[in-house]
Amino acid sequence: MHFGFKMAASMRQYLLCFAHEHVEFRLAELRAITSIFGIKAELNDPEYDQSNPFLLLRLPSDSCADKIMARTMLGRFMIEVWGQGNSWTDLRQSLKLYPEDKKAPYNVNADMSFCFRMRTLGKKLGMVEKLAIIEDLAEFLDFKGKVDLKNPEQVFHIYADYGLTPNKIPEQPYKVYFGRLIAEGQRQLEQLYSVKKRHFIGNTSMDATLSLLMANQAQLRPGLVTFDPFVGTGSLLVGSAHFGSYVMGGDININIIHGRGKTSRKGAAQYRGKDENIRANLRQYGLEHLYLDVLVSDFSCQVWREQPVFDAIITDPPYGIRESTRKIGSTKEPTVNEDQAAQHIPSKTNYHLSDIFTDLLNFSARFLRLHGRLVYWLPVCRPEYTEDQVPRHPCLSLVANSEQPLSTTIGRRLITMEKTRHIEDLMDDAAEAEIRDSFYQEHNAIREKVFGKHVREQKMKLMNKSEPR
Ligand SMILES: C[S@@+](CC[C@H](N)C(=O)[O-])C[C@H]1O[C@@H](n2cnc3c(N)ncnc32)[C@H](O)[C@@H]1O
Numbered sequence: 001m002h003f004g005f006k007m008a009a010s011m012r013q014y015l016l017c018f019a020h021e022h023v024e025f026r027l028a029e030l031r032a033i034t035s036i037f038g039i040k041a042e043l044n045d046p047e048y049d050q051s052n053p054f055l056l057l058r059l060p061s062d063s064c065a066d067k068i069m070a071r072t073m074l075g076r077f078m079i080e081v082w083g084q085g086n087s088w089t090d091l092r093q094s095l096k097l098y099p100e101d102k103k104a105p106y107n108v109n110a111d112m113s114f115c116f117r118m119r120t121l122g123k124k125l126g127m128v129e130k131l132a133i134i135e136d137l138a139e140f141l142d143f144k145g146k147v148d149l150k151n152p153e154q155v156f157h158i159y160a161d162y163g164l165t166p167n168k169i170p171e172q173p174y175k176v177y178f179g180r181l182i183a184e185g186q187r188q189l190e191q192l193y194s195v196k197k198r199h200f201i202g203n204t205s206m207d208a209t210l211s212l213l214m215a216n217q218a219q220l221r222p223g224l225v226t227f228d229p230f231v232g233t234g235s236l237l238v239g240s241a242h243f244g245s246y247v248m249g250g251d252i253n254i255n256i257i258h259g260r261g262k263t264s265r266k267g268a269a270q271y272r273g274k275d276e277n278i279r280a281n282l283r284q285y286g287l288e289h290l291y292l293d294v295l296v297s298d299f300s301c302q303v304w305r306e307q308p309v310f311d312a313i314i315t316d317p318p319y320g321i322r323e324s325t326r327k328i329g330s331t332k333e334p335t336v337n338e339d340q341a342a343q344h345i346p347s348k349t350n351y352h353l354s355d356i357f358t359d360l361l362n363f364s365a366r367f368l369r370l371h372g373r374l375v376y377w378l379p380v381c382r383p384e385y386t387e388d389q390v391p392r393h394p395c396l397s398l399v400a401n402s403e404q405p406l407s408t409t410i411g412r413r414l415i416t417m418e419k420t421r422h423i424e425d426l427m428d429d430a431a432e433a434e435i436r437d438s439f440y441q442e443h444n445a446i447r448e449k450v451f452g453k454h455v456r457e458q459k460m461k462l463m464n465k466s467e468p469r
Helices: 023-037 062-069 088-097 100-107 127-141 208-217 235-242 254-258 278-284 353-367 445-462
Strands: 012-018 041-043 054-059 075-085 113-121 154-161 175-184 225-228 246-251 291-296 310-315 326-328 348-350 368-381 396-405 410-419
Touching: 012 023, 012 062, 012 154, 012 175, 023 062, 023 208, 023 396, 023 410, 054 062, 062 075, 062 175, 075 088, 075 154, 088 127, 088 175, 113 127, 127 154, 208 235, 208 368, 208 396, 208 410, 225 235, 235 246, 235 278, 235 310, 254 291, 278 291, 310 353, 353 368, 353 396, 353 410, 368 396
Parallel strands: 113 154, 225 246, 225 310, 246 291, 310 368
Antiparallel strands: 012 054, 012 075, 041 054, 075 175, 154 175, 326 348, 368 410, 396 410
16 A cells, blocks of 8 residues: 555645546545555545545655656646645635745746646636636746746646535635646547547447556556456457557457457448457557457356466456356257367356356456456446445455446446465465355346346336336
């Protein structure tokens, strides 16, 4: 853990301004990134509430702030704080206390160009109002450089926080901040890797922000090897390769692995075109050199040698809602002769969610290297969720568990685990993953929660009856 709360004298004060999405993932992503670089970050408020988009923290240097911003998908801006307060008057008082020697490199030099940018939260201010605040502060700070709105050498940000209660917008902000912009986060990657413009997609493709966020949770960096056992159209491999990891995947669906079959792209030809596959996606982004391979494989039947080979396992397992949860198997005795086995397409049976998740943890405990990470989505029924539904394994420690609500009842949780022990080091080396709650044992528990009412209504309609209330 790299977050501390004691203030070391050598640390500087920064403000991280988050984007307004994936609120529950903010601290988890920051923790993952600071730990990649071994950055010691100190939160001002140990009780920081993640719904607040402004996070005050202390860092050793600007270069640490730069490293965080070069990876974050959720952080928009990082400023070095020069002043803050509960009113504009407070801000001026606080700016007076900011040491002259720290200010000197940025405002004393008359040749240095600069500009101010103002952002508000919870209230829209008109241009005139904003300009009045900016001019007032500029005069107060007595900056000597030239104002340059297009290519300034230094950018200063002013934030005014009016709170997030729409019906109670105050006249004056609750909190104001002023500081020097250090860097912007990686929000532009959402556009660069947008699935709308991607060569090969399907109805299960994960959006770019979440794929990159998962790669941050897995702490990917150049030279590592990432595996997605339910690879689908490979969107998680794109996010992983962006951070320099080699990537590979497996999927039971032969069509998806070979880029065959019907396309799910709206308005496109009915069947996938030539070269519409995962490798071509990586090529599209100049990442093909990081593509190792993808295999047609059923995750319930392991084909790997008993060696920890992966640095990270990142995946979005099937929930049985948009795609089936199937594995190879049959209740009947096999009737295929050995000489016909190569051409034989085996029959499939249900792959229960509880088995998918316990297989995933057992696999990760075996095939991750020590301190490698498993990052995956766990679907949940929000009103019924308890921590006992989160799968556990004695070799894997839970690092983060953040919810993405999808509706009032359905959500999914991004689970991050780290391998902290080898199986052979356990007293009981036959130890297996477990899920304490029985929720996932009912095969289509999640599907039933999503479609149950709808399906019942349809049946009622067919029977010419209305749904009982
Ligand atoms: C939620 S999707 C993954 C989507 C993927 N992240 C993407 O970018 O498209 C789950 C995938 O698991 C695959 N799958 C289902 N059962 C499987 C099994 N027994 N073994 C391996 N893959 C399986 C499905 O074919 C599907 O592509």
